[in-house]
């Protein structure tokens with residue numbers, strides 16, 4: 001901790017010049033925890049940043065969290081100083097008794113409160129969700145910053161791997177999904193923007209890295225267009241299907257089982273199954289999976305010129321989610337029921353491709369049957385046409 005109460009009960013923060021007087025302070029002052037009021041130890045060494053710490057066996061909620069690493073302390077201070085240099089009203093380690101949370105930084109901006117959590121060690125998705133919800137329910141916007149790089153692995157210049165932990169910390173801004181990271185060792189900040197999944201782990205994204213001092217508020221750089229490369233989609237989708245068939249097991253894999261039960265072949269699916277759509281990150285399941293279930297549960301038996309409502313499609317898909325055939329992603333900082341938006345975008349796309357016609361609010365009329373080819377080569381050439389139309393629509 002970098003803040004404590006002094007004997008007079010005033011809040012005291014170990015900043016700048018205070019850090020130089022730390023030996024003097026340790027001799028002559030007493031400090032207490034702002035949360036539990038227990039006396040604290042002022043720790044100071046040659047290398048580590050001076051900080052307060054509870055005595056051993058303390059029962060304070062503060063000690064229940066991870067012991068504070070030098071990286072966490074330095075990162076927190078750097079971010080605090082960065083906020084000050086950007087004229088933000090910021091508090092360090094402000095305790096919120098109502099929700100028993102003490103965010104690393106609390107910012108007040110235009111009447112809004114933003115809690116910054118600088119997260120150096122991965123925690124469970126469940127914890128991220130729980131803590132984020134507590135903030136949101138008290139009207140505070142949580143903002144998670146990864147300690148280090150905001151991804152698990154970098155594959156190429158614009159392809160990364162994320163874990164579900166990373167995904168859970170992302171948020172949507174200006175139509176783009178993003179995640180920020182800060183590396184106290186180098187003073188470098190990273191913003192991963194336009195995050196769009198190819199598969200559950202592999203994503204497309206644009207990475208911006210720069211010294212934190214170069215980043216100015218408002219963050220105009222993150223609104224740049226990080227356009228998803230649709231051209232790469234077909235190959236990535238085919239790889240995914242290949243992997244799934246190679247490693248899938250028919251007893252446990254309800255998707256493969258459903259395909260074979262239909263008498264279909266995973267390599268001969270209609271090219272309209274597995275289209276990339278906005279909000280597809282709401283599912284951990286691949287678009288091939290959830291779009292296949294939409295087809296088999298709702299569209300397969302639909303006659304030409306008949307209508308179908310999105311309400312019905314969502315109802316059927318929710319059944320699959322409940323059964324565990326389709327898995328949604330936990331994204332605490334995104335809108336609720338986001339997957340329904342993905343379904344809506346899917347139907348809009350099918351409308352743009354002239355398979356459906358809008359027939360009222362959330363109502364679609366089938367005007368052309370999905371193309372299915374008996375051979376791989378034909379399937380590929382159908383797919384090429386569909387992807388070509390998608391690229392044209394996006395351009």
Ligand SMILES: [Zn+2]
Pocket residue numbers: 033034035036037038054060061062
């Ligand atoms: Zn305490």
